[in-house]
Structure formats: C-alpha cells, structure tokens
Amino acid sequence: MRIDVVTIFPGYFDALELSLLGKARRRGLIDVRVHDLRDSAHDKHRTVDDTPSGGGAGMVMTPEPWGEALDAILAEGAEADRPAGEPEPLLLFPSPAGEVFTQRMARELAEERHLVFGCGRYEGIDQRVFDEYAERGRVRLVSIGDYVLNGGEVAAIAMIEAIGRLVPGVVGNPDSLVEESHEADGLLEYPSYTKPAVWRGREVPPVLLSGDHAAVEAWRREQRIERTRRVRPELLPRELRGGAPGRHAAD
Numbered sequence: 001m002r003i004d005v006v007t008i009f010p011g012y013f014d015a016l017e018l019s020l021l022g023k024a025r026r027r028g029l030i031d032v033r034v035h036d037l038r039d040s041a042h043d044k045h046r047t048v049d050d051t052p053s054g055g056g057a058g059m060v061m062t063p064e065p066w067g068e069a070l071d072a073i074l075a076e077g078a079e080a081d082r083p084a085g086e087p088e089p090l091l092l093f094p095s096p097a098g099e100v101f102t103q104r105m106a107r108e109l110a111e112e113r114h115l116v117f118g119c120g121r122y123e124g125i126d127q128r129v130f131d132e133y134a135e136r137g138r139v140r141l142v143s144i145g146d147y148v149l150n151g152g153e154v155a156a157i158a159m160i161e162a163i164g165r166l167v168p169g170v171v172g173n174p175d176s177l178v179e180e181s182h183e184a185d186g187l188l189e190y191p192s193y194t195k196p197a198v199w200r201g202r203e204v205p206p207v208l209l210s211g212d213h214a215a216v217e218a219w220r221r222e223q224r225i226e227r228t229r230r231v232r233p234e235l236l237p238r239e240l241r242g243g244a245p246g247r248h249a250a251d
C-alpha cells in the first residue's frame with residue numbers, strides 16, 4: 001500500500017518510523033511519503049493561509065499550494081505502476097466536519113492501493129480544493145471523533161495506524177486482529193491478565209488459571225458483554241440488549 005501525506009508539519013509523521021508500522025515500512029509492505037505543503041508555496045514566506053472570505057476568526061488554507069501538491073502526487077501515482085482499471089488514489093482529509101472513522105472504515109481503506117492524506121490546519125482548507133478533487137476522483141472528509149484537534153496530523157496518524165495494521169503481513173499473528181474490540185461481533189475486548197498470579201494482593205481470576213478452555217471462553221464472553229453494556233451500551237447487539245442492568249465502577 002502507498003500512503004502520501006501533505007502537511008505543514010512533516011515532523012509529526014516521524015512517529016510512523018516506530019514500532020510495527022516502522023517495521024512494515026522497512027519491509028516494503030507500506031510505502032509512506034510525507035510532503036511539506038510549504039514546498040508548494042512560492043512567496044518569500046512560503047505562505048499557505050489567508051483571511052476567511054466573508055470575515056470571521058482565524059485563517060483558511062489557500063487553494064493554490066494544495067492544488068500544486070496534490071496534482072504532483074496524483075500525476076506521479078498515474079505514471080507509476082497503477083494497473084489499467086485500478087481506481088484513482090483516494091484522497092482523505094481529516095476534519096471534525098467529516099464522516100466518523102470506524103473499524104469498518106479502516107477495513108475498507110486497508111483494501112486500497114493508494115491513500116493520500118491532506119492535513120489541514122487553522123480553520124480548514126478552502127472548500128474549492130475538496131470540490132476540485134471530488135470532481136476529478138474520490139475524496140472523503142473523515143473525523144476521528146467528536147472533538148477538535150489543532151489540525152489533521154494527529155488524526156491522520158491515528159487512521160494510518162488503524163489502517164496499516166490491517167494490511168496483510170503487518171501484524172505477525174492475524175488471529176490477534178480478530179479478538180479485539182470493534183471486530184467480529186462488535187463487543188469490547190475482555191480484560192487481560194498475565195503473571196504473577198497475585199500482584200499487590202490482587203489475583204488473576206482463578207478461571208484463567210483453571211486450564212478449562214471452555215470455562216475461559218465463557219468467562220471472556222461474559223466480561224465482554226458486561227463491559228460493553230456498562231461503557232458502550234449502544235454497541236450491544238440487539239439480542240443482548242435489555243438484560244440485567246450493567247454494574248458501574250462506582251457500585
């Protein structure tokens with residue numbers, strides 16, 4: 001998979017050299033290229049923003065540097081090895097005004113060959129940039145949650161990690177992708193324990209040390225249901241709703 005990122009803060013993306021994703025990049029499974037938007041701004045101060053049309057607070061990113069940077073990436077992508085019939089790169093703009101990013105979307109995006117993230121700052125990017133590329137290809141505005149960040153960089157990193165780990169080969173044991181929160185049945189993950197069996201007087205639940213696999217499985221499923229009911233009741237599958245009320249940490 002190829003991922004291009006356009007940003008005025010390339011340094012944020014140094015984090016993608018670490019851990020599993022860094023390893024995947026070195027192994028050639030994910031090709032991440034980070035571009036500084038200011039390289040496409042040609043005045044003395046490499047300006048990328050201006051005051052909003054119609055007035056108001058803050059600054060808006062101007063369309064010209066975005067047009068130049070994205071055109072170059074799309075042209076390069078077209079010249080590169082895209083097989084005939086392969087879809088255009090998908091442009092993703094992190095934005096609190098976008099559709100909400102979910103595990104389902106991560107799975108969908110992990111199937112793509114080429115993603116391009118455009119990270120806006122300030123009060124956002126001139127709307128004509130989205131309109132231009134939506135007319136020419138595929139564009140999605142995506143939010144990572146109902147809160148406001150200072151820019152799209154941290155959101156892009158979160159999405160790249162969630163998508164990247166689903167690319168085949170990135171996570172060594174694919175089973176570990178299945179038994180997770182927001183996967184398969186939509187329930188949250190069960191609590192995990194390891195050694196020692198007692199820590200500061202707190203015991204590992206005895207069932208986990210019983211060697212009875214069926215009992216362990218049943219306990220884990222019960223924990224997942226109980227936890228989901230308590231913290232994210234809206235995620236409970238219909239057939240599990242309306243059971244005993246969830247216990248709360250304060251009870």
Ligand code: ADE
Pocket residue numbers: 094095096142143144145146147148149150151152155
């Ligand atoms: N940019 C600012 N806030 C954001 C959010 N919640 N999600 C994605 N991009 C953002």
